[in-house]
Amino acid sequence: MWIWLLILTLSLHLAPEHASVPLVINTWPFKNATAAAWSALQSGGSVLDAVEKGCARCEVEQCDGTVGYGGSPDEAGETTLDALIMNGDTMEVGAVANLRRIKNAIGVARAVMELTEHTMLVGESASLFAERMGFTAEDLTTNKSINIFSQWLKGNCQPNYRKNVYPDPSKYCGPYKPVPVQHQNKRATSANEHAHDTIGRCLSGNKNDNNRTLLLPIQLSYFKHLK
Ligand SMILES: *[C@@H]1O[C@H](CO)[C@@H](O)[C@H](O)[C@H]1NC(C)=O
Numbered sequence: 001m002w003i004w005l006l007i008l009t010l011s012l013h014l015a016p017e018h019a020s021v022p023l024v025i026n027t028w029p030f031k032n033a034t035a036a037a038w039s040a041l042q043s044g045g046s047v048l049d050a051v052e053k054g055c056a057r058c059e060v061e062q063c064d065g066t067v068g069y070g071g072s073p074d075e076a077g078e079t080t081l082d083a084l085i086m087n088g089d090t091m092e093v094g095a096v097a098n099l100r101r102i103k104n105a106i107g108v109a110r111a112v113m114e115l116t117e118h119t120m121l122v123g124e125s126a127s128l129f130a131e132r133m134g135f136t137a138e139d140l141t142t143n144k145s146i147n148i149f150s151q152w153l154k155g156n157c158q159p160n161y162r163k164n165v166y167p168d169p170s171k172y173c174g175p176y177k178p179v180p181v182q183h184q185n186k187r188a189t190s191a192n193e194h195a196h197d198t199i200g201r202c203l204s205g206n207k208n209d210n211n212r213t214l215l216l217p218i219q220l221s222y223f224k225h226l227k
């Protein structure tokens with residue numbers, strides 16, 4: 001079962017002469033994440049603060065088991081994290097993908113945006129950047145993720161997201177090699193309705209602004225191969 005989370009946080013703007021109305025909306029019922037975003041806004045934080053705090057709450061709570069540490073391990077049994085944040089005022093974007101060892105992926109995404117001229121850092125480079133910026137390096141593995149991984153191995157590595165490889169990925173674990181083109185198995189694939197982000201959060205505007213702003217940070221996780 002694939003589980004996804006989308007959180008929207010909207011701060012609606014009425015006509016410029018009116019005060020804006022902050023609004024936090026979740027598409028999934030992660031109330032603590034909503035509350036964390038709301039609380040950040042109410043205590044004078046920026047829209048970015050609200051997005052980061054809300055997403056970070058889900059990282060700590062491992063919302064649905066697909067956000068944060070200990071989630072869906074990859075083929076090597078490791079949990080790695082992805083996150084993206086955007087500031088619509090400036091159109092700056094910060095993102096990390098395949099982030100290792102750091103639990104607060106959304107915080108690292110924001111650091112990429114604010115402390116580098118890059119848009120995205122990935123893998124070990126992203127982790128080293130995070131460590132140098134003061135993020136704590138920790139094991140993202142949990143007993144649950146170890147168990148998911150060992151069950152996956154026991155089940156002949158199913159579900160398996162390989163295709164056109166041998167040995168037959170529906171029956172056997174790898175290592176795999178590509179099947180020569182003329183012999184490729186034309187397995188039918190269909191779109192998965194859950195195949196979107198796991199936690200997305202949008203804010204339009206800021207309660208302190210009189211102009212329109214758009215912020216679209218999306219946190220993408222953690223479904224690399226399992227779950
Ligand atoms: C939400 O926060 C409350 C209070 O901190 C906590 O007791 C509860 O376990 C949290 N919910 C989840 C799903 O983690």
Ligand SMILES: *[C@@H]1O[C@H](CO)[C@@H](O)[C@H](O)[C@H]1NC(C)=O
Nearest residue numbers: 070141142143144145146147
């Ligand atoms: C994880 O498993 C180890 C042994 O397999 C056990 O000692 C430990 O208490 C477990 N941790 C949790 C949080 O269940």
Ligand SMILES: *[C@@H]1O[C@H](CO)[C@@H](O)[C@H](O)[C@H]1NC(C)=O
Nearest residue numbers: 089206208209210211212213
């Ligand atoms: C939006 O408003 C802020 C002040 O609230 C101002 O600093 C910023 O320049 C404005 N942005 C635009 C695009 O007008």
